[in-house]
Amino acid sequence: MKVRRSERLVDMTQYLLEHPHTLITLPFFAKRYGSAKSSISEDLGIIKKTFIARDKGFLETLPGAAGGVRFIPKMSESSALEIVEELCKRLSEKDRLLPGGYVYLSDLLGEPELLRQVGQIIASKYSDQKIDAVMTVATKGVPIAQAVAYHLNVPFVIVRRDSKITEGSTVSVNYVSGSSERIEKMELSKRSLKRGSRVLVVDDFMKGGGTVNGMKGLIEEFESELAGIMVFAESTFSGRRMIDSYDSLLCVEAVDSQTKTIKVVPGNYFK
């Protein structure tokens, strides 16, 4: 049964948004709506223009019989900055400062809309790179990793600081926790990563950098490649950070432990 253009546009848009970085052929859409490929091409032209105008990202067109379209989520830096500036205000609220220079983030990282936006912002930076997996460490990094993995359409893997028999055999590394100068251990199931994978590391917070440095070491153990490091927020750190190449969305620029206030500004993602 033939479907009208207005209905096709709604359903096609939703399908594309729900299947980022996925090649979808014209015959698939033609069959789905009982329409000619020429009509589908026109529909996709309208969606392509609208996605760009609405800062959703872009539709890659791949020519030929095995061709089709692929939706690439990509948020402009100005839209990303607008969202992050709003988050800076929320993070600067009183009573978020925790002992040791940590900041309470769990309420923010439990908000689906915020996670969707943060996932899209981080994925935007890597939309034109080959990423095979997103890696994070349990626990607070997991919702961010899931959001980024969704927008890149790749799996995410969870590193653990505690051994679980349900993870099967694992690879482990010892690392110096930058904040506490303690030797700690983290491990990842051997089944998680194929050798030669390009891995994007994400986490919720970075202080001394020991945790992300540990994940960097794990990636080496899996004979894989570190594609980048993205943290939602970084704190000021007086010591020498164990990692120097990373991006942060927010930066805790100043901490006043007397008044228990913090000043949070956009991170180096925007520099």
Ligand SMILES: O=P(O)(O)OC[C@H]1C[C@H](OP(=O)(O)OP(=O)(O)O)[C@H](O)[C@@H]1O
């Ligand atoms: O840069 P570093 O000095 O290594 O610190 C950043 C770590 C510490 C904290 O995790 P925890 O709160 O310890 O663990 P969880 O995420 O499980 O709450 C945060 O989520 C990062 O993973």
